[in-house]
Structures are given as structure tokens and as C-alpha cells.
Amino acid sequence: MFKRTEESKLTSWYFEVDRRLLWALMVLIFVGVLFMVSAGSVAAERIGHPWHFFILKALPFYFIGLITLFVASMLNKKWVLGISWLNVGVGLLLLLVTLVAPHVIKGSARFVALGPFNVMPSDIMKPGFIIITAWFLATMKEKYGKDIFFNKEAWQFKWLSWWTYLAVFVPAFLIILRHPDFGTSILYFAVLSGMIFMAGLPLVIVPVLIGFIGLVGMFAFFTMSHVHNRIISWLSGTGDTYQVRQSIQSIQHGGLLGSGDDAFVKQSLPDAHTDFIFAAIAEDWGAIMACALLALLLYVLKRLMTDAMNARDPFVFYAAGGAAALFGTQVCINLMSTLHIFAPKGMTLPFISYGGSSFVAFCLLFGMILAIVREDKWK
Amino acid sequence: MFEVGKDIFKRGFKGFVADATARGRLRFIYSLFIIAFLIFTVRTLWLGIQGTDRSRLAGADAEWTAKRADIIDRNGDILAKNIMSGHITLRPQAVKDRDKVAATIHQALPYQYSLADALKLVNSSRKFVYLKKYASDAQRNIIAQAKLQGLEIEPVQTRRYPKRRLFSHVIGFVGNDGHGLEGAERVYDDYLSENQDPLQLSLDARIQSVFYEQLSFAMQKYQAKAAMGLLMNSRTGEMIAMVSLPDFDPENISLDPAANRMFKPLRGVFEMGSIFKVFNTAMAMENGINKEYYIAEPFKIPDKFGRTAAKIGDVRSFKPPRPNLTVEEIMLHSCNAGSAQIALDLPDGTQKEFFHRIHLDESLKLEFGTTERPLMPAKWGPVEKATLSFGHGISVTPMHLLLAVNSMTNGGIYIYPTLLKRNVGVVKGERVLSDEISARLRAIMLRIAEETSGKKARIAGIQIGGKTATAEKYVNGKVDHKRNLTAFAGIFPVAAPQYTILVILDEPKGTKDSFGLRTAAWNAVPTAGKILDSILPLLFE
Numbered sequence: 001m002f003k004r005t006e007e008s009k010l011t012s013w014y015f016e017v018d019r020r021l022l023w024a025l026m027v028l029i030f031v032g033v034l035f036m037v038s039a040g041s042v043a044a045e046r047i048g049h050p051w052h053f054f055i056l057k058a059l060p061f062y063f064i065g066l067i068t069l070f071v072a073s074m075l076n077k078k079w080v081l082g083i084s085w086l087n088v089g090v091g092l093l094l095l096l097v098t099l100v101a102p103h104v105i106k107g108s109a110r111f112v113a114l115g116p117f118n119v120m121p122s123d124i125m126k127p128g129f130i131i132i133t134a135w136f137l138a139t140m141k142e143k144y145g146k147d148i149f150f151n152k153e154a155w156q157f158k159w160l161s162w163w164t165y166l167a168v169f170v171p172a173f174l175i176i177l178r179h180p181d182f183g184t185s186i187l188y189f190a191v192l193s194g195m196i197f198m199a200g201l202p203l204v205i206v207p208v209l210i211g212f213i214g215l216v217g218m219f220a221f222f223t224m225s226h227v228h229n230r231i232i233s234w235l236s237g238t239g240d241t242y243q244v245r246q247s248i249q250s251i252q253h254g255g256l257l258g259s260g261d262d263a264f265v266k267q268s269l270p271d272a273h274t275d276f277i278f279a280a281i282a283e284d285w286g287a288i289m290a291c292a293l294l295a296l297l298l299y300v301l302k303r304l305m306t307d308a309m310n311a312r313d314p315f316v317f318y319a320a321g322g323a324a325a326l327f328g329t330q331v332c333i334n335l336m337s338t339l340h341i342f343a344p345k346g347m348t349l350p351f352i353s354y355g356g357s358s359f360v361a362f363c364l365l366f367g368m369i370l371a372i373v374r375e376d377k378w379k
Numbered sequence: 380m381f382e383v384g385k386d387i388f389k390r391g392f393k394g395f396v397a398d399a400t401a402r403g404r405l406r407f408i409y410s411l412f413i414i415a416f417l418i419f420t421v422r423t424l425w426l427g428i429q430g431t432d433r434s435r436l437a438g439a440d441a442e443w444t445a446k447r448a449d450i451i452d453r454n455g456d457i458l459a460k461n462i463m464s465g466h467i468t469l470r471p472q473a474v475k476d477r478d479k480v481a482a483t484i485h486q487a488l489p490y491q492y493s494l495a496d497a498l499k500l501v502n503s504s505r506k507f508v509y510l511k512k513y514a515s516d517a518q519r520n521i522i523a524q525a526k527l528q529g530l531e532i533e534p535v536q537t538r539r540y541p542k543r544r545l546f547s548h549v550i551g552f553v554g555n556d557g558h559g560l561e562g563a564e565r566v567y568d569d570y571l572s573e574n575q576d577p578l579q580l581s582l583d584a585r586i587q588s589v590f591y592e593q594l595s596f597a598m599q600k601y602q603a604k605a606a607m608g609l610l611m612n613s614r615t616g617e618m619i620a621m622v623s624l625p626d627f628d629p630e631n632i633s634l635d636p637a638a639n640r641m642f643k644p645l646r647g648v649f650e651m652g653s654i655f656k657v658f659n660t661a662m663a664m665e666n667g668i669n670k671e672y673y674i675a676e677p678f679k680i681p682d683k684f685g686r687t688a689a690k691i692g693d694v695r696s697f698k699p700p701r702p703n704l705t706v707e708e709i710m711l712h713s714c715n716a717g718s719a720q721i722a723l724d725l726p727d728g729t730q731k732e733f734f735h736r737i738h739l740d741e742s743l744k745l746e747f748g749t750t751e752r753p754l755m756p757a758k759w760g761p762v763e764k765a766t767l768s769f770g771h772g773i774s775v776t777p778m779h780l781l782l783a784v785n786s787m788t789n790g791g792i793y794i795y796p797t798l799l800k801r802n803v804g805v806v807k808g809e810r811v812l813s814d815e816i817s818a819r820l821r822a823i824m825l826r827i828a829e830e831t832s833g834k835k836a837r838i839a840g841i842q843i844g845g846k847t848a849t850a851e852k853y854v855n856g857k858v859d860h861k862r863n864l865t866a867f868a869g870i871f872p873v874a875a876p877q878y879t880i881l882v883i884l885d886e887p888k889g890t891k892d893s894f895g896l897r898t899a900a901w902n903a904v905p906t907a908g909k910i911l912d913s914i915l916p917l918l919f920e
Contacts, residue, residue, distance in 0.1 A: 198404050251426040253507075287427025291420050298416050305409050309402060317398075321405050328412040332419075339422045 016378045017073055017370050021303040025069070025351065025366055027296060031281075032352040032359075033062065039280040040354055054354055061356035065363040072367025076375050077315075080368045084131035087364070088168065091125030095175045110179040119357045122176045122184045127365035129169070130326060133192065134318035136165055137199040141314055149201060182220055182227055183345040187329055189213065194325035195318055227343075234343040244340045247279040251287065251339070258286030274353045275346045278338045294335075301328050307373045316376040323369050327362075447538065448570065449577035450550060450563060453617075453800045456584045457577075458550050459564065462539045465519050465532040467510040469500065474529035477501050483530060484510060487521040513537065538564075540629045542584060545591055548642040549582065549621045549747075549798070552629040561640065563798060566747050581617035581800045586610065589913045590622040594882075597906040598624055601887035607644050608910065609781050609881045613870065615801045616794040616808075618747075619878070619918075644781075645750045648774035649883070652850030653713045654868050655770030657787050657820060660710040662733050663721045664816045668706055675702035678716040680723070680761050689762045691719040694849075696898070710823050711831055713847070715769045722768035723761060730767055731759060736811045737783040737793060739775055747798040750776045770850060777883055784868045785879040788824065788844070791817045825873045832900040836869060836908040841915060844876075845869035845907070847899035852886070862886050865899035867907040878918065882907040 004015060040054035075083070094112050102109035103118060111118045139160060140148045148154050155162055169192075177185045193209055201209075220227045234244075282290040301324055308320035330350055337344035348355045350362045450459040467487065474480050481497040488511055492500070500508060511518060519532055538553045540546070551562020558572065559565040567578055594606040610620040623643045627635040641647065677692030693715045700712070709717035722730065734740050734755075742752040754774040756763040766772040778796075786793035791812030824844030827833040833845040845867055852862040866883040870876040884903050893901035 194408055197408070198401050200398070200400055200404075248426060251423065252429050254427060256424075256427045282423060282427070287423050290423050290427075294416055294420050294423070298413070301409065301412055305405065308405055314398065314401075317401065317405075321408075324405075324412075325408060328408075328415075332412070332415050335419045339419060339426070341418065341422060 013074055013374075017374045018303060018307055021300065021307070021366075022073070022370065024296060024300050024303060028300065028351040029062070029066070031293065031296075032354075035277055035281055035284075035352065036354055038284060039277060058354055058356065061359055065360045068360055069363040069367040069370075072364055073370035073374070075368065075371045077372055080131060080372055081135060083364075083368070084128040084135070087128030088125060088132055091121050091128060092168070092172055094119065094121035095125070095172055097121070098179065099175060110176075110181050110184075117356060122172075122179075122181060122188075123355075123358045124361045125172065126326060126361050127368060129188070130191070130195075130322040130365060131319055131368060132168075133165075133195055134322050135315050137195060137318050138313070138315035141199065146200065147202075148199065149196075149205070180224060182224060183333065183347050186213075186216075186345075187326070187333065187347070189216075190329045191322060191325045194329075195322045198318060198321050230343040230345075234340075243276065244337065244344050247276045247338050248340055250276075250279040251282040251290075254283035254286050254290075256287050258282075258284055258289065274348060274355055275334065276338055277349055277353050278335060281352075297331050304369070307369070311373065311376050313372075313376045316372050319372060320369055323365055326365070446536070446575070447553070447557060447572055448574045450571070451577045451579050452582045452584045452587075453579065453619075454583065454585070455579075456542075458542055458546055458580070458582075458584065459538060459540050461536050463534065464513045464537055465534045466512045467514045467518065467522055468531050468533050469508045469510050470529045470531075471501050471503055471505055471508070472529070474501055474527070476527065479525075480527050480530050483521065483525040483527060487511075487514075487518045543630065544626050544628055545584065545587055546582070547626040547629050548623050548640075549580075550629065552632060562642070563747065566798070579800045580798050581612075581619065582621070582798070583619050583917070585917050586914050587620045587622065589910055589917075590620045591624075593906055593910045593913070594622055594624055597884060597887075597902065601884060601890060601902045603884045603887040603902075605643060605647075605883075605885035606906075607777050607881075607883040607885075609644055609777060610914075611781060611785060611796055611879050613785055613789040613876045613879050614794070615806055616796045617801055618796050618798055642748075643885075644777040645745075645748050646776070648751050648754055648776055649864050649885075650771050650774050650850045650852070651780050651866060652770040652848035652864065653715075654780060654784065654846050654848040654866060655768065655773070656710045656713060656718050657784060657824075657846050657868075658733060658737070659718050659721055659768040660706060660823065661787055661812055661816055661820060662725055662729055663706045664819060665733075665812075666725055666729065668721060668724055671703040671705050672709065672717045672720045673702060674699055674704050674709070674714050674717040674720075676716075678719050678765075680719070680765055682761075689765065691716050691765050694898075696896075707819075707823050710846075711826055713769075713832060718768040719765035722764045725764075730764060734773075737786055739773070739779055739783055743776075743779065743782070743795075745778070745796060747796075750778050753779060770848060777881055780866075780868065781879060781881045784846070784870075784881070786811050788817060788821055788870045788879065789876050790814050821870065821873055821876070824870065828869070828873075832898075833867065833869075833904055835900060835905040836867060836911065838908060838912045838915065841871055841919075842873045843869050843871040843911065844873035845904075847904055849898040861897070863897050865897070865903040867899055867903040869907055869911070871911065880907060880911070882910065 003011070036058050037055055040058065041051035044051055044053035044055075072080075072083070097112050098109055098121060101112075103111040103113040110122060111120055113119075137148070140154060143160060144151045144154045153161075157163055173185060173188060176188065193213075197206070221231060222228065278290065278293075281293060304320050304324035304327065308317045308324065311317040311320060327350055330347055333345055333347040334349045334353075336342040337347070348358045351359065353359075447461050449457055449461070451457055469480075469484070477498070481494060481501045484492050484497040484500070485494045491511065500510075513535070514522075514532070522530060522532055536557075538557070540550060540552070546562075549562050551559055551564040553564050554560045559568040563578070563580065564571065570578055590608040590610070594608050597603065598606040606622075606624045608620060608622045609618070611618050621644060625635070625639045627639045674693075677690045679687045680689045680691065682688035697712070697714065699714065700708075704712065704714060704717050706717075706721060708714075709721065731740075739753055740755055743750040753776070756767065756772050763772050782793065782796065786808070791810055791814055792808040793811045794806060794808040821844050824833075824846055825842060827847070828837050828843050828845045832847040833843075836843060836845055848864075848866040848868075850864045850866075851858050851860055852864060853859070854862060864883065864885055865887055866881065869880045869882075871878055871880075882903050884906070887897055887902040889895035889897050889901075
């Protein structure tokens with residue numbers, strides 16, 4: 001089918017797109033599906049559903065996600081921008097809906113019920129946020145020259161200025177913080193910081209930024225009781241650390257080579273199919289295979305990095321860099337809680353964890369990155 | 380969309396060379412991620428290496444299972460207890476003496492594994508097998524004495540509830556992490572997880588079982604949707620029995636529908652009906668109303684234009700002895716038309732203030748949980764006043780009602796209940812009613828139990844007082860005569876009450892014995908009577 005001599009649109013797409021990244025993603029998704037079946041069946045039986053409960057629920061998402069990934073990777077820049085704006089618009093709308101009619105799951109008002117699905121607006125807004133921010137930074141650079149931060153013109157009231165950007169994303173950020181969803185707000189903030197850092201943020205500001213994160217952290221520590229509890233219990237090793245202890249026990253149980261498919265500490269590991277899936281993988285396949293998975297995740301990061309470095313268009317550079325920042329940060333937060341390196345914070349492992357809207361959002365983001373990288377390289 | 384790049388050589392592959400800082404900074408971020416991934420890798424491998432040493436893990440298992448104090452009732456009967464148990468595990472690859480291990484497995488679990496099965500398992504390529512979860516003492520002893528490598532016991536603790544369903548709502552249950560999720564297990568979680576001494580509750584398992592038996596029987600006999608029974612010490616506030624049916628099995632949570640887990644006495648609100656006449660009469664006495672009301676015809680409430688806004692009548696079975704009744708007689712015969720007239724004679728705001736005084740208008744923060752919020756009327760006009768007088772238009776939880784009735788009859792002191800055994804006598808409460816009015820109410824309640832609707836609760840040996848209620852339910856905004864909530868609130872001994880009892884049946888049906896009648900006198904009252912008959916020897920031994 002895919003021969004270089006052939007001249008079809010599909011063939012040219014295949015040879016122009018970043019194939020290595022695509023294949024790495026395919027492997028990640030495959031690992032995710034495998035674990036969906038293994039850990040998901042255990043989790044379903046734990047809460048009294050038939051073993052295929054989560055698997056059947058996840059199937060349509062895998063289907064939609066894969067189609068999204070492939071279709072998005074065939075678009076051009078104009079379409080990518082259009083879809084991103086749509087994505088941001090829908091995301092903001094749904095965020096407003098969470099204020100008015102929240103669908104509360106496990107005490108958090110961060111979900112919206114769309115038909116049979118529970119969607120997390122802050123999750124599905126990620127691709128649009130990255131692409132639009134990248135586009136914005138690139139356009140600003142083009143118009144105001146190298147320095148866009150201490151530039152008076154960039155701070156005047158007009159369409160293409162910081163004010164527009166802030167007007168769009170500050171409310172979103174505040175709504176997410178109000179949910180309360182401390183983890184996602186930190187994620188967004190970290191990704192945005194990373195992107196403006198790439199865009200040439202004067203180094204003087206960096207300590208200010210770090211100080212700001214520190215302040216927000218302190219604020220959360222002293223006002224949000226669950227943040228307080230988690231950090232205290234991480235420091236002292238007491239209190240309600242059941243999930244984390246189970247997670248570590250799970251990895252230990254797996255040993256280096258894995259304990260096979262039969263014995264599960266993961267049977268009592270909460271969220272074995274979502275936030276703590278890495279622990280479940282480590283238990284089934286062992287620490288060595290888990291490290292191979294880490295290497296695969298790092299390879300995805302490296303591909304994004306290389307794509308950014310080779311880009312001609314600053315927009316593509318920022319977009320790929322931003323995607324790398326998002327992917328990396330999310331993986332890091334997830335693994336920090338799973339491996340008990342810092343206070344636990346619920347966050348899905350991209351492409352692997354069960355979590356419908358998050359999976360589709362990541363597919364859309366990577367599809368769009370593949371598309372703009374391809375266009376930038378070959379047109 | 381699928382445009383093939385035609386002029387890739389015109390502009391070259393790499394174009395974005397201008398911004399060196401940006402590239403440098405991206406590289407910097409990337410290196411931060413690499414460091415983080417290195418840490419993750421090291422940590423994962425380290426945990427993996429730790430895990431290969433299983434003896435360490437086995438020790439850690441026991442340590443990680445929270446020890447938890449027992450729960451006992453007021454007589455020391457065990458209601459909840461942690462039991463040490465263990466899973467029998469097999470690691471085929473660590474086994475040295477295969478035949479002996481297989482033989483031991485067969486010896487310990489003869490029905491589950493034949494010798495051939497056991498051998499097959501021992502020779503299999505699996506790394507880890509749970510041979511038997513929660514193995515019995517005898518089975519574990521065999522394994523422990525054999526001391527074979529690869530065949531081990533993983534200690535676990537489980538929470539057992541020897542009384543099973545009897546205390547399902549009150550005691551609750553614990554989650555996978557060993558922390559209480561419902562009932563006393565949740566409320567006293569801190570005490571239970573930090574102490575070794577058992578937690579003694581005010582409940583009495585013997586009395587609870589009487590309630591349980593009679594309520595289950597009543598629920599079956601009258602085909603009721605739900606049944607509730609509460610018994611409280613009128614002076615100390617100790618809860619002696621709390622039963623809510625349908626219930627669940629605390630040791631097998633998924634067995635019953637999740638809706639059964641709702642503890643209705645605290646979490647369900649109902650229109651309680653005529654028991655509210657106790658409060659209405661108390662208000663009339665406080666305001667010195669002392670006249671006779673004409674009740675032979677339904678009472679018409681006029682609106683501001685002089686038209687009839689509502690007609691308050693009585694049930695067909697109501698046969699007044701005389702056309703005019705006093706305040707006492709209105710409560711005695713449970714007359715709606717009379718109660719409505721009393722309510723309209725009360726000064727404005729009396730009802731509201733009185734209901735606030737006996738905490739009927741707020742959710743109660745009790746020692747063993749917070750009650751649901753009562754549903755109060757949106758506006759407080761003449762019609763609402765009239766219906767509130769006989770307990771319609773306001774929905775409260777059974778616990779609200781029990782505490783309010785208790786405060787009316789125990790001498791006028793509102794006492795908050797407790798689930799813990801109290802040793803000293805009377806506790807301090809709030810005075811909500813004068814002693815004298817309380818005594819007059821008790822006198823009426825005694826006559827109710829002796830002469831009118833409460834007759835079937837009368838028992839030999841002790842004088843009881845009570846008030847019955849039959850509330851018709853609203854279904855889709857219309858009164859449904861066939862769906863009732865029937866209740867009996869009783870006090871005994873009536874001269875100086877020591878206990879207050881509340882029995883509620885939700886939607887009982889008529890039976891042959893009751894000639895198809897569904898009112899409280901035919902179901903809730905006889906049920907309460909049977910309960911009282913059985914528990915008296917236990918209470919006053």
C-alpha cells in the first residue's frame with residue numbers, strides 16, 4: 001500500500017507526516033488498550049459491574065480518538081486554526097455551563113453531562129489552548145518584533161494585543177481554579193509559562209513567575225483543605241495515603257519482571273485504570289517494562305522537540321513546543337503521584353489512561369501538530 | 380488538503396534558524412523533562428527491586444492494614460470487630476520441593492484442589508497465585524506449620540459485623556481502606572482508628588432485635604414500602620434502638636440496592652400528619668385558648684374576598700361525640716376541622732416561632748450525623764396555618780419529630796440525642812415548654828392510648844401515652860388517599876416518661892383484619908404495641 005513510487009494522496013501523506021511520532025503514538029495507544037482490558041476489567045468488577053463495563057464504555061472513545069488523530073493530521077494550517085478557535089469557543093462555553101449547571105462527580109463540579117458522556121471542559125480545551133497560544137505568540141512576534149513583553153504597543157487596547165489574549169484565557173483559568181481543580185490550573189499555568197518562556201520572556205520575569213507559582217501554592221495550601229491535607233500527609237507519611245500506598249505496593253509487588261496477569265494488588269488499587277495505571281502496568285509487566293514505557297513517553301517528547309527545532313514557521317515551533325510542554329508536564333504530574341515523589345494529584349497519563357474526553361483531546365492535539373509540522377516541512 | 384509538496388528544494392528543509400534563544404530555551408525545558416524522567420526511571424526500578432524481596436512486603440502488608448477498635452452495645456455485646464485472616468499465596472517459581480508443596484495444598488484445601496490440580500499449579504509458569512482468599516484458621520495453620528518456600532500466607536484484617544443486618548444503618552461499614560464510610564463507623568472514625576478500647580454505644584442489641592423483628596413483620600403484613608422505629612431515653616437522650624427498613628448487609632454491600640443504604644430516620648423527610656396536633660395543642664395552651672369549637676361540619680377558610688379558599692374536613696370515619704369540642708377533645712379525637720380553627724385563632728407568627736423553638740425548621744446537626752433539611756411552606760397564609768396544625772404542608776425527618784415530641788412530653792426540655800452510652804443521669808437541654816403544659820399534654824396522650832386511636836398500643840403493666848398520625852401523601856400535586864404514612868409516637872410510663880418511641884410505616888396497605896383500613900390505628904399502633912410488650916421486661920428489669 002505505502003510505496004514511495006506510488007502517487008496517491010494517502011501515500012504522500014504517509015511519507016510527509018512525522019511517521020516516527022505517529023508510530024510511537026500508535027504503540028502508546030495500543031498499550032493503553034491492552035491495559036484498558038486488563039486493569040479496566042478488574043476495576044469494573046471492583047465496583048460491581050461486569051468485567052467489560054469500562055471496555056465497552058471506552059471503545060467509542062478509542063474509535064473517535066483514532067479517527068480524530070488521522071483526519072486532523074491531514075488538515076492544513078487554516079483548518080487547524082479554525083478548529084482550534086472552535087475548540088476554544090466550545091471549551092469556554094462548557095466551562096460557563098459548569099458554573100450554571102455543573103455535573104458533580106465525586107464532589108467536583110468540573111464535569112458537564114453531554115448526552116451519555118461526562119465531559120471535562122478543561123480537558124477538551126487543551127488542544128485549542130496550545131494552538132491558539134502558539135498562533136498568538138507567532139503573530140505578535142511578527143507584528144511587534146523580537147520583544148513582545150516589554151513593548152508598549154503590545155499592551156495598547158486593540159485587537160492584536162495582550163488584552164485580547166488575557167480576556168479569553170484569564171476567565172477560563174479562574175473558572176477552573178474555582179471548580180476547584182488545582183491540578184489542571186497548575187498544568188495550564190505551567191504550559192503557558194513554558195510557551196512564553198520559549199517566546200523570549202525576559203529572564204528578569206522568571207523569578208517573578210516562580211514566585212507567583214509559589215504564592216498560589218501557599219494560598220492553596222492554606223485555604224484549600226484537601227491540598228493542605230495531601231501535602232501534610234505526603235510530608236509526614238500519615239493520614240489518608242491509602243491510594244499512594246496501594247500504588248507503591250502495586251509496583252513493588254510487580255518486581256522487576258512483573259507478577260503476571262493473575263495476582264493483583266491492583267485489585268484493591270483505586271483508579272487502577274485511570275490515574276494509577278502506571279502502577280498497574282508495573283505490577284503486570286514489571287519495573288523493566290515500565291521503564292521501557294517511560295522511554296517511549298520520552299521518545300514522544302523528543303519527536304515533538306525535534307519537530308519544533310526543525311520548524312520554519314515560528315507558529316509551528318511554539319505549537320510543537322507547547323504540546324511537548326503539555327505532554328511532559330502531564331506525564332510528570334501523573335508519575336509524581338503514582339511513584340509518591342510528591343503529594344498526589346489526580347491527572348491522567350496521556351493516551352494510556354482511561355478517560356474519554358482526555359484521550360480524544362490528546363488525539364486532536366497531536367493530529368493537529370502532525371498536520372502543521374507536515375505542512376511546514378513540505379509546502 | 381492533500382497537496383503534495385512540489386517545491387521542497389526551493390526553500391530548503393530548515394528555515395527557522397533566526398531565533399536562537401527560543402531554540403535554546405526549548406532545549407532547556409526538554410532537559411528538565413529528561414531529568415524528571417531519569418528520576419522516574421530510577422524510582423520505578425528501585426521499587427521493583429524492593430518488591431522482589433517478598434518477606435519485606437509481607438511484613439508491610441500487615442502494618443498497612445489499619446487496626447480498628449471494636450464497637451459494642453450498652454451491654455457489651457459485640458457489634459463490629461476486626462478479625463485477623465489471611466490469603467494463602469503460591470509463587471510456583473520459588474517452590475523447591477514441588478511434590479510436598481502440592482501435597483500441602485491438597486491437604487489444606489482438599490475440596491478446591493485435587494492433588495493433580497495442585498501439581499499442575501505448582502508446575503505452571505505463573506508467577507503468583509492466590510490459592511485461597513480469607514482462608515480459615517485451620518487452613519492457615521496447615522500452611523504455616525508446613526513452612527515451605529513459595530507457599531505463604533499474606534495476613535489481612537477484615538471488619539466483621541456479627542449482628543449483620545440488625546445494625547446496618549446505625550453502625551454502617553468500612554471501605555477498602557479500612558476507614559468508615561457510613562453510620563457510626565464514619566462518625567467515630569477517628570476514635571476507632573486511633574484507639575484499641577472498644578467504643579460503647581447507647582444501643583441495646585436485644586431491644587434493637589425486637590424492633591427489627593416486629594417492623595419486618597409489619598412491613599410484610601401491611602405490604603409497606605418502608606418501616607422505621609426509634610426508641611430514645613427521654614431524659615438522657617440516649618438512643619436505645621434505631622431501625623430503618625429496607626436495610627442492607629454490611630458485610631456484602633453490593634447485595635442490596637444502593638437505595639437501601641439511605642438511613643430514612645435522618646435522611647428522609649415526610650409529612651407527618653396528626654402527631655403535629657401535639658404541637659398545635661401546646662400552642663393553644665400557651666396562648667390560653669380555652670373555648671369550644673364547632674366541628675360538625677368542614678371548616679371553610681375564607682380568603683380576603685370572602686370566598687372559600689379551602690375546606691378543612693375530617694375523614695369519613697371521624698364521628699365526633701358532640702358538635703362542639705374543647706381544645707383537649709380536639710386532640711383526643713384527632714379532629715382536623717377543630718385544629719385548623721385553633722391555628723387560625725393563634726396570634727400571627729406563633730406557629731413559626733414555636734416550630735423554630737423545637738427545631739422543626741432547620742437541619743439538625745446531631746452527634747451521629749446531620750439530618751435532612753425540613754421542607755417548610757413557602758408562604759405562611761391562613762390555609763398553610765390551618766394545614767400545618769395537623770401536620771400537612773411541612774415535611775420533617777422522623778428524628779425531628781421524635782425529638783420534638785420528646786421535648787413536649789418530658790417536662791418541656793429539648794434534648795439532643797446521643798449514640799454513646801451516658802453514665803450520669805439527666806443531661807442539660809433547652810427549656811421549650813412549661814412543665815405544667817407538658818403534664819396536660821401527657822394527660823391527653825394517656826387518654827388517646829386508653830380510649831381512642833391509640834388503644835391497640837395499650838399493654839399490661841404500664842401506662843403509656845401516645846399520638847397517632849395518618850398522613851395522606853401528595854402524588855403529582857394531588858392527594859392520594861391510598862398512599863398513607865402512618866405513625867405512632869408514644870411515651871412511657873406516662874406519669875414520668877422515661878422513654879419515647881416512634882414507629883412509622885410508609886404506605887401500608889389494608890388487610891382483612893383491618894377491614895381494608897389503612898389508618899395508623901390499624902397498623903402502626905398495633906406494631907408499636909407488640910414492640911412495647913416485648914421490650915418492657917428488658918427496659919425495666
